[in-house]
Amino acid sequence: MAIRLTLRCERCGAPSVSEGAWVLCKSCGTWCGFDFTVWLDSDQWTEFNRRAMTDPEGYMRRFERHGQALDQAAAQARGSSPGQPAFEAALDAAAREADWLMAEMPSYVPPRVLADRELRRRYARWIGFDLLHARLGGRVSALYARLNQATAALGFGANENPMEAVKAMLAVLRELAQARQELGSPPDPEGLSFEARLRIASSQMLSAYLRLIAPEHQGPVLEMIYGPGSVEVVGPAGHDYSLYFDWECPRCGLFSLQGHGVEVTTCPGCFCTRRFDVEFLKLGALAQPCLSCGARVEFAQGAPEARCDFCTTTQRRFAATGAAQRLLSREVRLTVAAQHGLPQEIPEQEGLEVSAATRLQRQAEGVARMAQWFHLFVTPARIYGLARASAKETAPALLAAALQEVKTQGPPEAVKLIEAALARCT
Numbered sequence: 001m002a003i004r005l006t007l008r009c010e011r012c013g014a015p016s017v018s019e020g021a022w023v024l025c026k027s028c029g030t031w032c033g034f035d036f037t038v039w040l041d042s043d044q045w046t047e048f049n050r051r052a053m054t055d056p057e058g059y060m061r062r063f064e065r066h067g068q069a070l071d072q073a074a075a076q077a078r079g080s081s082p083g084q085p086a087f088e089a090a091l092d093a094a095a096r097e098a099d100w101l102m103a104e105m106p107s108y109v110p111p112r113v114l115a116d117r118e119l120r121r122r123y124a125r126w127i128g129f130d131l132l133h134a135r136l137g138g139r140v141s142a143l144y145a146r147l148n149q150a151t152a153a154l155g156f157g158a159n160e161n162p163m164e165a166v167k168a169m170l171a172v173l174r175e176l177a178q179a180r181q182e183l184g185s186p187p188d189p190e191g192l193s194f195e196a197r198l199r200i201a202s203s204q205m206l207s208a209y210l211r212l213i214a215p216e217h218q219g220p221v222l223e224m225i226y227g228p229g230s231v232e233v234v235g236p237a238g239h240d241y242s243l244y245f246d247w248e249c250p251r252c253g254l255f256s257l258q259g260h261g262v263e264v265t266t267c268p269g270c271f272c273t274r275r276f277d278v279e280f281l282k283l284g285a286l287a288q289p290c291l292s293c294g295a296r297v298e299f300a301q302g303a304p305e306a307r308c309d310f311c312t313t314t315q316r317r318f319a320a321t322g323a324a325q326r327l328l329s330r331e332v333r334l335t336v337a338a339q340h341g342l343p344q345e346i347p348e349q350e351g352l353e354v355s356a357a358t359r360l361q362r363q364a365e366g367v368a369r370m371a372q373w374f375h376l377f378v379t380p381a382r383i384y385g386l387a388r389a390s391a392k393e394t395a396p397a398l399l400a401a402a403l404q405e406v407k408t409q410g411p412p413e414a415v416k417l418i419e420a421a422l423a424r425c426t
């Protein structure tokens with residue numbers, strides 16, 4: 001599956017391109033959206049997480065200080081009203097915290113904002129206004145509480161009907177934008193229209209959750225954010241941008257869920273392991289018209305990016321390879337290995353014995369383990385699909401055997417998941 005954003009800049013009408021995680025107008029640079037797929041594989045993401053992982057206490061301390069400073073600002077603002085010196089001082093303090101946040105969290109604003117003093121100041125005041133009001137206990141606070149509820153309703157990937165929660169999230173984001181206007185927010189830091197800014201805010205918020213939504217819903221969600229006609233979905237639904245990709249075990253033949261970013265894949269049925277290969281992601285070769293000039297751009301198999309030969313624009317397919325995550329976990333593992341004199345490379349394991357007589361049982365145990373480990377994150381449809389791919393026409397027998405396993409071992413959520421997958425067989 002390939003998803004392509006075909007946004008047009010509302011200022012000059014030029015098509016937008018991804019520059020890192022930032023979807024920007026190719027012609028005038030106006031910010032149009034946020035592409036989380038790129039963010040997850042980016043150097044910025046790696047750097048941010050490396051810093052947090054190297055010194056987790058420092059990370060906690062920094063955010064604790066930030067939270068306290070905002071609490072103080074809110075306390076100061078509460079006794080006064082907008083326009084009064086105490087309230088203005090509180091807004092100044094919140095703007096300083098917004099400035100800190102923009103620098104601390106590189107996913108907050110495009111890098112060019114931090115490099116431009118005047119633009120950075122405007123963003124700090126604009127974000128600071130929101131940070132302060134979120135803590136004042138009024139309308140903005142209430143809306144953030146509702147946003148949290150909608151987010152919780154979306155769940156972690158087990159939700160078969162996520163669209164209602166997505167709609168609720170988008171509706172709250174719109175209300176939030178309206179509320180801040182009515183409360184006298186500073187003007188948009190880049191002079192963007194209400195709708196353009198809302199698209200950015202929605203893409204930043206929802207792109208993080210898109211991975212938890214089944215692929216068939218991902219295109220429609222992006223269209224809800226960016227508007228009709230701005231999203232093209234090519235080919236059948238695939239897990240290019242899901243939390244887990246499907247991997248076929250070379251020994252027992254079980255198709256299983258593997259986290260993007262793993263260094264080795266492990267079969268939950270027979271425990272055979274293989275070093276990660278980008279081929280596993282099944283990002284097939286792909287050709288599409290260049291977003292800028294319309295020339296044919298070809299993506300090599302497994303490649304998340306391609307360059308247009310004519311206009312040299314870099315194109316990105318909507319997929320996360322987990323490369324940055326893999327690099328980080330490898331760094332951590334190598335440090336530990338060096339400390340304990342362990343081998344640097346993880347050896348591949350052949351796992352448990354598999355024969356024609358034991359294959360179905362191995363697979364059933366694998367399906368049962370997946371239901372036990374991942375019931376929060378997958379739908380019955382996905383488990384059913386994995387069973388079908390693994391056992392073909394004997395999928396009902398496979399699921400029935402897996403159901404026996406989870407009925408003895410629990411938990412009830414795993415039983416429910418496999419029962420629902422089994423119900424799809426009829």
Ligand SMILES: [Zn+2]
Pocket residue numbers: 009010011012013014025026027028029030
């Ligand atoms: Zn433009």
Ligand SMILES: [Zn+2]
Pocket residue numbers: 249250251252253254267268269270271272
């Ligand atoms: Zn296996």
Ligand SMILES: [Zn+2]
Pocket residue numbers: 290291292293294295308309310311312313
């Ligand atoms: Zn081109």
